[in-house]
Amino acid sequence: MSFPLLTVTAVLPAAGAILTAAVPAARRTAAKWLALAFSLATLVLAALVVVRFEPGGDRYQLTESHAWIPDFGVRYELGVDGIAVALIALTALLIPFIILAGWHDADPLETKSSRWRPTQGFFALILMVEAMVILSFEATDVFLFYIFFEAMLIPMYFLIGGFGDRAHAGTDGAAATQRSYAAVKFLLYNLAGGLIMLAAVVGLYVVAGSFSLAEIAEARASGELEMAANTERLLFLGFFFAFAVKAPLWPLHTWLPNAMGEATAPVAVLITAVVDKVGTFAMLRFCLQLFPEASKWATPVIIVLALVSIVYGALLAVGQRDIKRLIAYASISHFGFIVLGIFAMTSQGQSGATLYMVNHGISTAALMLVAGFLITRRGSRLIADYGGVQKVAPVLAGTFLVGSLATLSLPGLAPFVSEFLVLVGAFAAYPVAGVIATLGIVLAALYTLVLYQRTMTGPVKAEVRTMPDLKARELVVVAPLIALLLLLGVFPKPLTDIVNPAVQHTMNDVRKTDPTPEIEAEAAK
């Protein structure tokens, strides 16, 4: 019995969460450092996972498998393919930055009753989310995945509802109600999605009699398990709905702007960069693998939805007055790209989509965290309240600009690679879709640069005049992210090497091959 690396990787942050929560109220700072330490330790383990993973090897590696609830046919089965590895790495990487960025976000405003320990709670919850996200990336048992997919909502919900911007913190009743509205909306949306999925999960068990991804996939491949077209489609829809809510895909997106708008910047990053990835990841792993035929059947509609998300999200981003909401809508647009890439069902599209998940995570983190620093300085989320920041805080502005450029996927920065792959992949399969999607790159330029122009350039606003530039802690957060963006922008090979084999497996699952270039087709004829 080998060392259960995956389990440990997930359990560590959970343990950290419990310990952090247990830190007495007075020792606030200790709790912070504890949380940070655990997140870093997790990062180390995640790195270990990346190292131990052999791109050429089996589809699922580092597997663990134990009986758990035989009555439900549920096994505790973990295993990672390239995609999961990439996303686990992303998660483990981002959490320390999130913790560091939110260092002061949860300091109690006034000395509350000794038993009220917001800070401990904040960091504990973050670690808890990390644990569950990692587990849901690792789970190769549908039911196991579902459990963490759902359970993840609870800590997330408390993070959104419990901790607002310092800008409108605490006593401000209106903000509080706004916030709990956002939290409830987040939870109900995702819970509804999850419950629909639950029905599908039950259905899957009735049809397949097992939850093991490997078993089902094999049974399907060998043909000993064939589903009636309609059953498969219904099940597919059940799963897809949940993932589309999480992703979020138009028209199920409206929870995201509220959530990201009301939550503190680090939490917003947690939502969009980490948690939401589970949705798109699950589409790739479960929808396509379990229901290939249904996936193909649904593709046209989904492609359309993805395109709508791309354009619609971008247009709404242009129309926003609130920095964080703007970024949220931008994310919606980007998730459109991811879904497009997944369902284009070409190697480029799916590799692109996977890279996109990682890159979008990093770039949004960079942009959103800097935005957060900005907002905490001025105490307002409204774009109109800023102007000329570049003059007083050049470094802040500079990092913000890089983040924006990443968001509009400028070549040389990571997102470009993935976005272009997605576009090419989509274009190869559905030229029209590809062309429409390219509209996204123009709109992206529009909303990011408008944001930058309105906040950073122009004459210096009076309230901004005394704004300090980035502090050391903040630089420590932003600099590595930017470095990573550049690195993955010019040299994404390490990432693609891990991802490509997994994508090929998925392509086999859906029994698709890339369209051959025209001239080769000619030559073949």
Add this chain to the structure above:
Amino acid sequence: MENLIALLVAAPLLGAAVLLCGGRRLDRVGHWIGTALAAASFVVGVVLFGAMLGYDAEARTMRQHLYSWIPVEGFQGDIAFQLDQLSMTFVLLITGVGTLIHIYSIGYMEHDERRRRFFGYLNLFLAAMLLLVVADNYLLLYFGWEGVGLASYLLIGFWQHKPSAATAAKKAFIVNRVGDMGLSIAIMLMFTTFGTFAFGPVLEATGETSEGKMTAIGLMLLLAACGKSAQVPLQSWLGDAMEGPTPVSALIHAATMVTAGVYLITRSGAIFNAAPDAQTAVVAVGAVTLLFGAIVGCAKDDIKKALAGSTMSQIGYMILAAGLGPIGYAFAIMHLVTHGFFKAGLFLGAGSVMHGMNDEVDMRKYGGLRKYMPVTFVTFGLGYLAIIGFPGLSGFFSKDKIIEAAFASGGAQGWILGTVTLLGAGITAYYMTRVMILTFFGEKRWQPAPDPDKTASVEPGIEVHPGEMPHPHESPRSMTIPMIVLAFGSVFAGGFFSIGDRFVNWLEPVTQFDHPHPPISVPVITGMTVAVLLAGVAIAYLQYGRKPVPVVAPRGSFVTRAARRDLLQDDFNHVVLVRGGEHLTRSLVYVDHTLVDGVVNGTAATVGGLSGRLRKLQNGYARTYAVSMFGGTAILIAATLLMRAV
């Protein structure tokens, strides 16, 4: 030797990195570092050039493969360079002119506290531009393509505290993005058609697929070119781009970046040769822009905007030439190079003038400057003669060839294009003469320096005291020397290139070359050209040289007013795109909030309402409860019995 190519890009890139990350401690030496690295890149270029001359004409292409950039199943995007004669031409132009302008900027930006950053951006631009021209595949080209876009964005908006600058920068980037859409779609088309987008395979295989495909690709490339090279309909950003510091206008928006479109089309010659329709489109765009720019140039009183218009129109010439196919490519590039010299020179001159005139840009407030800044006057004058194509100077050779080629393109098209180009030459002569006269001749129309708070633009250089009269003076050495060098280029380059068709032969292996055979003999065309340009000069002289020039521009005819506003193109954009866009987004925001979100909240509300109503049944009376039980049982029984009955 091949491995030096990377160095071309690396040197300025290093400079950019160092200067932008270096922080304040580099403020004092920053500009030297920048200039040095630009020069270094130039030296490398020269070395490579030497090496290239060493090989025989057919085997001059050098290649360097660094690593695989985006390796994905069936998709190979490499970081690999290809340096052939065409690229080499650009490399020399870019690094040469670039270095000169670095030097110029040392003086020009002396008093700007963000000079280090400025040089960082300039280096970044050089790196991107070089990457663009030495890339060996379209994807990498796209990298450079967007890179220069970014650099130009940063430099146009260099004085970010000026809203006008910030807006101009944003506009430039976004309009360019529209063009980039074209480029990326073109790449996708190539990928689906050829399975690759490296120059070699693509350009060799152009014959093997349908003309329709080629036309599509060609048009997409044209769209890209329009964006980058400010061709109609995407030209609107160039005028505003003049918000940037003048060296930037000289380097990026005159000499190098804006010509990238010409490079793209020439580079993709094989594709266009295989798609006549696309070529026609190219030619049309060129012709239209050529006139458009010229007309705009006539109306502007802002010296830089006038020059910008002229840039537009000159690039129109190049695009047109490139659209003519093998007979035009070489000339397009040749005009591009000569234009690089004289237009850069003109801009630097303009900068020098503004430098001396409290950053006044309105030519109507100049006048009689020739004795105050002689060097500027002479260099500017030479550039002027060059651009109007005065016989013997660079512009004459390059432009004349294009006109010939235009006539030679055959049939009605030939005649139309010929006349258009001729006409263009005339107008060029007119507006450039106007600029010349307004600036350097006539009586002084100087105005007291404006209040910096009121005016948007305060270029650095000399501290300006409101109400003080300008006291023009010659600019420092660091600024004049580059102007002189460029002036040399403007005078002799054309002749040097044309003797024995040096330039054409040099490029021939890359671009092929068919000798143009115009329907009318070449001397006649040349004669006509000269005649037209003299006419243009004469008219301008009559208008501005003879009678005094009003400081405040007369209202002017409709055409004039339209021309001042870039022929209403911006207004069109504003009304249709900007306004329309705003309405669209606003209504979408509304929809998102009421409709999409409304459905969700609606369901919640419905459940709540239903709940409220059902709750009323629970009225607290035991008898009511009993009734429901009784009724329930009754239904239960009835149901079971019915079940059985049916």
Add this chain to the structure above:
Amino acid sequence: MSASAVHSLWTTVAAPGADGGFTAPHIEYAQLSPTLIVVGAAVVGVLVEAVVPRKARYHTQLFLSVVAVAAAFAAVVALAAGGYGTTKAQIAAEGAIAVDGPALFLQGTILLASLIAVFTFAERRLDPDAHGNRVDSFAAQAASVPGSESEKAAVKAGFTTTEVFPLLLFAIAGMLVFPAANDLLTLFVALEVFSLPLYLLCAVARRKRLMSQEAAVKYFLLGAFSSAFLLFGIALMYGYAGSVSYARIASVVDGTVKQIDPALADTMGNDALLLIGAAMILMGLLFKVGAVPFHMWTPDVYQGAPTPVTGFMAAATKVAAFGALLRLLYVVLPGLRWDWRPVMWAIAIITMLGGAIVAVTQTDMKRLLAYSSIAHAGFILAGVIATRPEGISSVLFYLLAYSFVTIGAFAVVTLVRDAGGEATHLSKWAGLGRRSPLVAAVFAVFLLAFAGIPLTSGFAGKFAVFKAAAEGGAGALVVVGVISSAIAAFFYIRVIVLMFFSEPRADGPTVAVPSPLTTAAIGVGVAVTLALGVAPQYFLDLAGQAGVFVR
């Protein structure tokens, strides 16, 4: 009626006398021990009330009850270990009582729940002492009019209604028999045996006596009403089959009956008797379960009754009633499956939806929980409808999970108090998470379990039930269940929001520090909730083995 029949009747009466023997019924005391222990303890409890001095009664009763319940549970475990749940399952007491898997499992569940309930009954630390006497949540003297002199005197004298313990024990005894009853008469008697004490228990709240009495009256009248229906149903069933023993009725229903005398022959022909009878019996059980449209007593009674009683009722009554329902449907009426399934479908659906929807706008915590219990009844019904072993075991598991969550939740409700006793109005709970995070967190756990969030027992149970339903071909039910869970989630979440995200009110309630009794109750509740959520397998196995009825 023919003379021969009369004569035969006559002789049948005379016959035993004729050969002079009266064969004593053979009672398997061992197998019945759980019930007997509890009944015995109850009787002793009554005696205690009679003989033991007042001061000592409380402790005596408490001790007695705990010991009795614990012993009974031990007996159940022993029986189960002895294989009576599986191999040696049998009919005991001359066919009156079945000793089999489901019976034992449910009895075990009931006894555990009751044990916790006893703790909550015995809690005396929540209210401030009155005249130096500890007080629990029951009236000092139920007979005296609230606010009257006699009551004041009673309080001063430090009286307490220790009768609640024997009453509780009697109720438990009835509940133990209810799911094990193997003929309709026993069923009816058991029903009354556990209902009557509950009626009384509802009436003896210390605070808010008016509501308490009102609850009692409503519960009593409606309960009596329903049991009348039940009884009439039994009568018809008896009329149809000529017997009240499950086995016999079953065999008559599916036509496998051996000797058929003419009378039976012509009643057998008359399905109306059977169907109406079955429907009325079902109605009687569905009333106890709290299924729509027989649910309307639930909110009022739950709200009015003393909270410990409510908790006990909500948990144990449901378990017992569902046990009886299962036995009836699986043992007696399988032959009628095609008749009752559609009806039960409809009831399950309206119960799930009705409960969830109405709960959305509730403003009182106890009423809220009442409606949620209705919704849960719907979920369980979905499992009942899956006519297959998985159905039984899933229901058993769900009942186990649910009962602990419920008692725990109501126990927490007893802690949140203000001047007027328990502060059950939702608005009072605002910001509880800020005042006392621990209690709020515990309650949140229970709510999440109700909502069926993974890693809580609620999820495991819900999944088991839905799975069984789906396998039983009731996919539509699953979908409805999912939808109503979504609706239900909404109001559970609302409470959590209220507790954690809204600012506490100045005049907000305080959280009483309970004695170890309630603490233990809540602790066990949380423990079981999480245990069943994370590692349900052991209990699923239990339920699985217990999934077979003896017939």
Add this chain to the structure above:
Amino acid sequence: MNPVNYLYLAALLFTIGAAGVLIRRNAIVVFMCVELMLNACNLAFVAFSRMHGNLDGQIIAFFTMVVAAAEVVVGLAIIVSLFRTRHSASVDDASLMKL
């Protein structure tokens, strides 16, 4: 005489009782109606017992009486205490809890 008629009578009584429960306000009367229903059941039991010629029904009837008696005890206790606090035995007055 055909025992079926007794059944009809039983059903009639039962219905009357039920109707009474639904209509009457006074708790005592309502309760008496319930008792009436129970007695209707008894009648049915006895009738069936006669039809089937076995004694179960009659024995059940005895049980029912005992149970009914118990119910009376409990019921009256509750109703009386209610009456003493409210000075009214109307079930409709007892409607504090609703909605």
